Amino acid sequence: MSSNVTLKEIAQELGLSTMTVSRAINNKGNVEKGTRDKILAKAKSMGYTPNYLAKGLVSKKTFTIGVVIPEISHSFFPEALRGIEEVVYEGGYQLILTHSAEQFEREKKAIEMLKSKRVDGIMISSSQTKNDYSYYESLKNSGIPFIFFDRCIEGLGVSCISVNDKIGSKKITQHLIDHGYKKIAHLSGPINVSIGKKRFEGFEEAMEENGLAINDKWIVESGFQEEGGKLAMEKILSAPRKDWPEAIFAVNDPSAFGAIEALKGHGLSIPEDMAIVGFSDDIRAELLSTPLTTVKQPAYRVGKKAAEKLISIITSDTEHAENIEVLTELRIRNSCGAHK
Amino acid sequence: MSSNVTLKEIAQELGLSTMTVSRAINNKGNVEKGTRDKILAKAKSMGYTPNYLAKGLVSKKTFTIGVVIPEISHSFFPEALRGIEEVVYEGGYQLILTHSAEQFEREKKAIEMLKSKRVDGIMISSSQTKNDYSYYESLKNSGIPFIFFDRCIEGLGVSCISVNDKIGSKKITQHLIDHGYKKIAHLSGPINVSIGKKRFEGFEEAMEENGLAINDKWIVESGFQEEGGKLAMEKILSAPRKDWPEAIFAVNDPSAFGAIEALKGHGLSIPEDMAIVGFSDDIRAELLSTPLTTVKQPAYRVGKKAAEKLISIITSDTEHAENIEVLTELRIRNSCGAHK
DNA sequence: TTGTACGCGTTATCAA
DNA sequence: TTGATAACGCGTACAA
16 A cells, blocks of 8 residues: 655655755756666655646646547547547547537536646537537637537637538539439438538538439438438338439438338338438448448548647647548448449 | 636635635535625636646545556447446546557556556556566555456456456357257467457357367367458368368357358358357447347446446445456347247 | 635745 | 755645
8 A cells, every 4th residue: 555655755765855856757957867866766666656636736737638529439439539549649648538428518517627637638529519609618718728529619710620521421412413313312410510511511512513403301300310310211201202302311321221221111122212322431331231332431530630739739829720621531332323 | 818717816806715715616514605605606707617636636536537448449448438437427537548559568658647647546458468467466556446347467356347258158159059059160269368268168168068079170260350260261161061060159250250251152151051150249240141149248337347346446445356247148140040 | 604824746946 | 966945726624
């Protein structure tokens, strides 16, 4: 139970002052080689471990970065976390990981705790769905460096590192159009969540540029889960057959999985009766009986870029806010009729 | 850039002493309701955030737990992390996540940093492969509460929370035997890795208890990846058909996936020509054209139990070390002919 | 109910 | 090169 050794204790053992010991241990100059060696040896034998709480208290620097994510099991996040961890480790920082479980109240509490622990900066993937900027306005005013990644709150002038959802979404819609589909439905995410909005905009833009009409009845909010995808698809299929679309663009893969279930429930085959594409390249996408065409999200790169940006902000005070968009890649498989 | 407000500053604004403010904010009694309300209002308007560094310095308690994992992207760990996070959150703690990238040197450095940050306890999934206990001996002597989970160092008298690989492996072998298979092959992991060894032992025990012979030619080391599974299977199939086994037990699901590829390459169908089972319940297992029977590893429960155990150790000093083995569950699907 | 002194472990600053 | 002192922000123990 060797309680924690302090600089003072080492100093006493050696008949020196605390300051000399401190200087020796932190490699500041101005310590005679002889005493230095003695101190280092003693520190080791006594099992000294520096107290970063005390250090942080005086230096105002903790070498700790807080991360707030909405859902650890989301497959995007472990990978993003790997990217974050790598950069942060290189910079000599450590990570406090917090998890909001998709609840904005928990997100706020987590951030407050991170502030209390005096982290040097915070990386946030927000679970907020409302358009209420007030919390983040005040966070910004509090002066702590923070950035958003993946799920950003816009209009605040805070850096955002995300996947370029709009371009990815536009590309995959264009892909459907290139294959001759004209009647395309979109199972959308919540519109007030940025990725929901951007994916819709990409879809919209592709349709418009190709002079295709968007049918309001084919824009159905599904949310991000399978369950919602299934319900949304059922809704579309509840219309008379002649009013059905030819292809579906789901806001993400889970939503597409749910939709596929609904399609199968109606005895429809993919892509013959209806084509479908998703977004996110879930690990299951390529294993479906008809592998799903989708958009791959470079989660690792998002995490890496985000951590780099935050550390730049922390270390240089001239760093300005910017949005960094990491580009997606199309994963063309069978569900869109690509091989017809 | 409102620099951080302190109790003292609030006190000055109000013409009170620091202590009264401290008491009001921490809900200690002995503060008149009137002054209390005034203080709370002021604290809010000034944007006060308690400084946990200072708090921790005096209270010797940081409400922070360190976690050391070898590889974030391992799918087992994000899920375990979810379990850990849930328990830790309930207890009012936060998590410092560190990642050793399978390097023992990094693991040690991470632990030293966690000690310096004065975490209340540490959860370790070790990446050490050698039988050198010295580091963990000294960590134990340092008095900081810690436990191992999933990848344990044994013989130290430190608690270990892991999956019972041997029993799981025995159960799934028994399952094959119950379905009438007698000639069973095992694609094994590396024997010097504990899970490789334990899964082999479970297999061995089930075979012996049923009086079945183990054919040396049917024990092939495949490693933990698809590639190795494929090669191992090819090796078995290179023998004359009459010497083939009837069923395969692969050390994990990826290995089984590789083996399945090999089987398909030979035009064999599952389970008619050969049955196969895996281990780990990879997310892809149920999506195969013949869904794979496998053993589900309750990563979430491992994380949960481990966090609970650590917090017990932290909060009560009478808590003793113990090994907790979380039991696996069989996931019976089609690849073993269960539905014949 | 409120306030005063002191200490937690460390570093910055100035003096010796 | 070394040491004494104050300060970081807070809580304990005691006194008023």
